[in-house]
Amino acid sequence: MDKDKDGNINPLELRQALLQGGVPVPPEPQFQAMFSATDVDKNGYIDYVEFVAVMLESSSVAQWVSVLTLLSVLVSCWRALL
Numbered sequence: 001m002d003k004d005k006d007g008n009i010n011p012l013e014l015r016q017a018l019l020q021g022g023v024p025v026p027p028e029p030q031f032q033a034m035f036s037a038t039d040v041d042k043n044g045y046i047d048y049v050e051f052v053a054v055m056l057e058s059s060s061v062a063q064w065v066s067v068l069t070l071l072s073v074l075v076s077c078w079r080a081l082l
């Protein structure tokens with residue numbers, strides 16, 4: 001998933017990961033909202049810390065159910081990287 005191997009996930013990489021994981025990519029506004037909600041420090045990338053934080057926080061938020069599916073895909077990808 002981390003195509004350019006910089007340790008961060010950018011929106012393009014996230015979109016490709018969704019597609020490869022068989023997760024429907026939401027419409028652009030929701031996609032951007034989802035990405036920025038995950039990108040806590042708003043630097044335009046999701047790093048591992050932000051990724052883990054979202055996993056820990058997302059369980060109480062219903063709208064993240066589909067994201068949890070994505071996160072399980074992302075976990076597999078991170079494990080493949082490590």
Ligand SMILES: [Ca+2]
Pocket residue numbers: 002003004005006007008009010013
């Ligand atoms: Ca990257």
Ligand SMILES: [Ca+2]
Pocket residue numbers: 039040041042043044045046047050
């Ligand atoms: Ca970030």
